[in-house]
Amino acid sequence: MADKGDGKKFGKLQWLLLLGALGVASMLANSFMQFDPKQKTVSTPTASDGDVSAFSSKKAESNSMAQYEEQYEAKLKDVLQTINGVGQVEVMVNLESTEEVIVEKNRNSTTQTTKEADKGAARDITNETNQEQVVLAKGNTGDTPVVTKTIKPKVRGVVIVATGASNLQVKAWILEAVQRSLGVPSYKISILPKKA
Known part of the structure; x- marks a missing residue:
C-alpha cells in the first residue's frame, strides 16, 4: 500500500513538471513566432519613452548636420571655382552643431x-x-512654438584642396573668400595644393 501512495505522489509531480515544461515551451514558441527575419528594423531596449525620443532626435540631429555640411561644401565649391586660378577644388566643412532655434x-x-x-x-x-x-x-497641424530667431551652425573647420593653391595670390584669395562667406578665422582654415 505504501508503494501505491508513493506512485500517486510521483504521478502528480510528473504532471506538474509536464505542465511547467509546456508553459515554458509555449512562451518560447510565442517569442519565436513574433520574430520576422525580413524585418530590417532592430528594436533596442530602452528604459523609457524619453530615451527613445532622445535617440531619434540624436539621429535626426546627425542627419541635419550632414545635410548642412553638404550644403556649405557645395556652395563654397561653387564660389571658389569661379575665382581666377583656383582650378579644380574639393571642399570639406566640419560643423560644431546643428542650427539653434530660439x-x-x-x-x-x-x-x-x-x-x-x-x-x-x-x-x-x-x-x-x-x-x-x-x-x-x-x-493647421496643431500648436507650434513661436520661433523668434534661428542661428546658423558654427563652423569648426574647413579644408580646401585646389590645383591653384600652390600660387600664394590664389591661396590668399581662397582664404579671404572662406573667411568672409563662413565667418571663420584663418586658423580654422586649411588650404592645400591638389595633386596633378
Whole structure:
C-alpha cells in the first residue's frame, strides 16, 4: 500500500513538471513566432519613452548636420571655382552643431523676502521663483512654438584642396573668400595644393 501512495505522489509531480515544461515551451514558441527575419528594423531596449525620443532626435540631429555640411561644401565649391586660378577644388566643412532655434517664452518671476528676528538676531530670507512657458501658435497641424530667431551652425573647420593653391595670390584669395562667406578665422582654415 505504501508503494501505491508513493506512485500517486510521483504521478502528480510528473504532471506538474509536464505542465511547467509546456508553459515554458509555449512562451518560447510565442517569442519565436513574433520574430520576422525580413524585418530590417532592430528594436533596442530602452528604459523609457524619453530615451527613445532622445535617440531619434540624436539621429535626426546627425542627419541635419550632414545635410548642412553638404550644403556649405557645395556652395563654397561653387564660389571658389569661379575665382581666377583656383582650378579644380574639393571642399570639406566640419560643423560644431546643428542650427539653434530660439523660441518665444512667457517668463514669470517672483521674489519674496521674509524678515525673521529672535533673541537679538535678525535675518532676511529671500525666495525667488522663475517660471518659463513656451509660447505656442495655433496652426493647421496643431500648436507650434513661436520661433523668434534661428542661428546658423558654427563652423569648426574647413579644408580646401585646389590645383591653384600652390600660387600664394590664389591661396590668399581662397582664404579671404572662406573667411568672409563662413565667418571663420584663418586658423580654422586649411588650404592645400591638389595633386596633378
